[in-house]
Amino acid sequence: MSTNYAPPVPFEFPPIYSFPPFFTLQPHAPSRDKQVTAWVDLIRAYCTHHRVYRLSLNASILDLPLFRNAALNRSVSRDMLHTLLTALVKADLAEWTSKSKTHVFVYWKSLSEWSDTLVAWAKDNGFANTVVTGYEVRLGDYVTDQEFYAMDEAVFAKVVAHLDHQRRIVMINPSSNVDELGFKIIG
Amino acid sequence: MRRQVGIAGLQRQAREKEQFRHMGDRLAASQLQQLQDQMAQFKSSLELFATKHRAEIARNPAFRRQFAQMCAGMGVDPLTSSKGVWSDLLGVGGFYYELGVRVMELCIALRERWGPLVPLADAVKALNHERASAAAAVSEDDVTRAVKLLAPLGGGFALVDLPAANGTVAVIAAVPRELNLDADRVARMLGDAAGVRPVTAEDVARSTGWTADRAQRCLDLLVADGIVWVDTQDDATTYFWFSAELLA
Numbered sequence: 001m002s003t004n005y006a007p008p009v010p011f012e013f014p015p016i017y018s019f020p021p022f023f024t025l026q027p028h029a030p031s032r033d034k035q036v037t038a039w040v041d042l043i044r045a046y047c048t049h050h051r052v053y054r055l056s057l058n059a060s061i062l063d064l065p066l067f068r069n070a071a072l073n074r075s076v077s078r079d080m081l082h083t084l085l086t087a088l089v090k091a092d093l094a095e096w097t098s099k100s101k102t103h104v105f106v107y108w109k110s111l112s113e114w115s116d117t118l119v120a121w122a123k124d125n126g127f128a129n130t131v132v133t134g135y136e137v138r139l140g141d142y143v144t145d146q147e148f149y150a151m152d153e154a155v156f157a158k159v160v161a162h163l164d165h166q167r168r169i170v171m172i173n174p175s176s177n178v179d180e181l182g183f184k185i186i187g
Numbered sequence: 188m189r190r191q192v193g194i195a196g197l198q199r200q201a202r203e204k205e206q207f208r209h210m211g212d213r214l215a216a217s218q219l220q221q222l223q224d225q226m227a228q229f230k231s232s233l234e235l236f237a238t239k240h241r242a243e244i245a246r247n248p249a250f251r252r253q254f255a256q257m258c259a260g261m262g263v264d265p266l267t268s269s270k271g272v273w274s275d276l277l278g279v280g281g282f283y284y285e286l287g288v289r290v291m292e293l294c295i296a297l298r299e300r301w302g303p304l305v306p307l308a309d310a311v312k313a314l315n316h317e318r319a320s321a322a323a324a325v326s327e328d329d330v331t332r333a334v335k336l337l338a339p340l341g342g343g344f345a346l347v348d349l350p351a352a353n354g355t356v357a358v359i360a361a362v363p364r365e366l367n368l369d370a371d372r373v374a375r376m377l378g379d380a381a382g383v384r385p386v387t388a389e390d391v392a393r394s395t396g397w398t399a400d401r402a403q404r405c406l407d408l409l410v411a412d413g414i415v416w417v418d419t420q421d422d423a424t425t426y427f428w429f430s431a432e433l434l435a
Contacts (some may be wrong), residue, residue, distance in 0.1 A: 021416035021428045031413045
C-alpha cells in the first residue's frame with residue numbers, strides 16, 4: 001500500500017468484516033464465491049476511502065486493518081490474499097504490475113473514469129488548452145483538494161497515456177518522469 | 188303421574204313413546220331440511236360471489252387473503268384444494284398449487300445466488316418480477332400458503348424464521364433433499380446463536396451425546412449445503428458459523 005492520504009473520517013467496515021469465517025477461505029465453492037465477491041466489494045470501498053493505488057503481496061500488507069481484524073484476532077492468509085487480488089483483477093478493478101504477480105494497481109476508479117475526472121478538472125478550472133506539467137496536475141498547489149491529488153506515479157502515467165491514446169491531450173513534452181511531462185488538455 | 192298397571196297402561200306407554208318418536212323424527216327432518224336449504228343458499232351465494240369476483244381473487248393479493256380467511260372461518264377451503272365441491276364450483280382451487288410449483292422452480296433457479304435459504308421477501312419480489320406482464324401480483328401470504336401446501340411432498344420445502352440483524356427473517360428453506368434429523372438439530376443449535384457464537388464438533392458431540400465422528404459428519408454436511416461457514420484460524424479447533432448471507 002502506498003498512500004500518504006489521511007481520510008477525514010475513519011473507514012466504516014461492513015458487518016461481514018466482524019464475521020470470523022470471513023477471514024478463512026471457504027471450502028464450499030458457492031459459499032466461497034459469495035465470500036470473494038464480498039471481499040472484492042470491501043477492498044474497493046477501502047481503497048477508495050484511503051485512496052490506495054497499489055497493493056503488494058508481501059508480509060506487511062497483512063498488517064493493514066483491511067486484511068487483519070485485530071479485535072477478532074483474524075487475518076487473511078497469503079494464499080487467500082492471492083485469491084482475492086486475482087478476483088480483483090478479474091473484476092477489472094486492479095491490474096498486476098508485472099508478470100510475477102506480486103503487486104497490483106488498484107483501480108478504484110477505472111482509467112477512463114480518471115481521464116474524465118482530469119478533463120473535467122481542466123475545463124472547470126481554466127487549465128484546458130494550456131500547457132501543464134505532470135507535476136502541476138498531480139502535486140500542484142491548485143489540486144490539493146482534488147481526488148487525484150498525489151496520485152500514484154505509475155497510475156498517473158497510465159491515465160495520461162490513456163488520454164493521449166484518446167486524443168484528449170496534446171503531448172508537448174514526453175518524458176519517463178511523470179513530473180516532467182508537458183501536455184495540453186483539450187477542452 | 189299415577190303408576191299405571193295392566194294392559195291398558197302398557198299400551199298407552201307404548202303409544203306415547205311412538206308419538207314422541209314421530210315428533211322427534213319430524214323435528215329432525217325439518218331441521219335437516221332447513222340446514223339443506225341454508226346450505227344450498229350459502230353455496231349459491233358463495234358461488235355467485237366467487238364467480239363475480241373470480242378475476243379479483245386471482246389478481247388482488249389482499250382480497251384473496253380476505254377471501255381465504257373468510258372461507259377458513261366457515262370451515263371450507265376452496266383455494267387450497269383442487270378437488271371437491273368448492274373448487275369445482277368456484278374454479279379457484281388450482282391457484283396455490285400452481286404457485287407452489289412456481290416457488291419450487293424459483294428456488295431451484297435462485298440456488299446459485301441464495302443457496303438453500305431464500306428469504307421470503309426476495310422470493311415474492313422475484314415471483315412478481317417474473318410475471319410482471321401477467322399483472323397478477325402475489326403476496327407473502329400467498330407464498331406462505333403455497334409453501335405449506337408443498338410440505339406433504341417431502342421435497343424439503345419449508346418456511347423457517349431465522350434470527351437476523353433486526354428481529355427475524357422468514358426464509359424458504361429449499362434444501363433439495365430433506366435435511367436429515369441430525370443436520371436439522373445442529374442447524375437449530377447454530378441458528379439460535381447465528382452471528383453471535385460458533386460451535387465446534389466437540390460442542391455438538393457434547394450437547395447431543397453423539398460420537399465425535401457423527402458430529403463431524405453432520406457439520407461437514409451443513410458446510411456442503413452452504414448453511415455453515417468454517418473458521419480454521421485457530422490451530423487446534425475448527426469453528427462452524429451459521430452462514431453469513433443473512434448477516435451481510
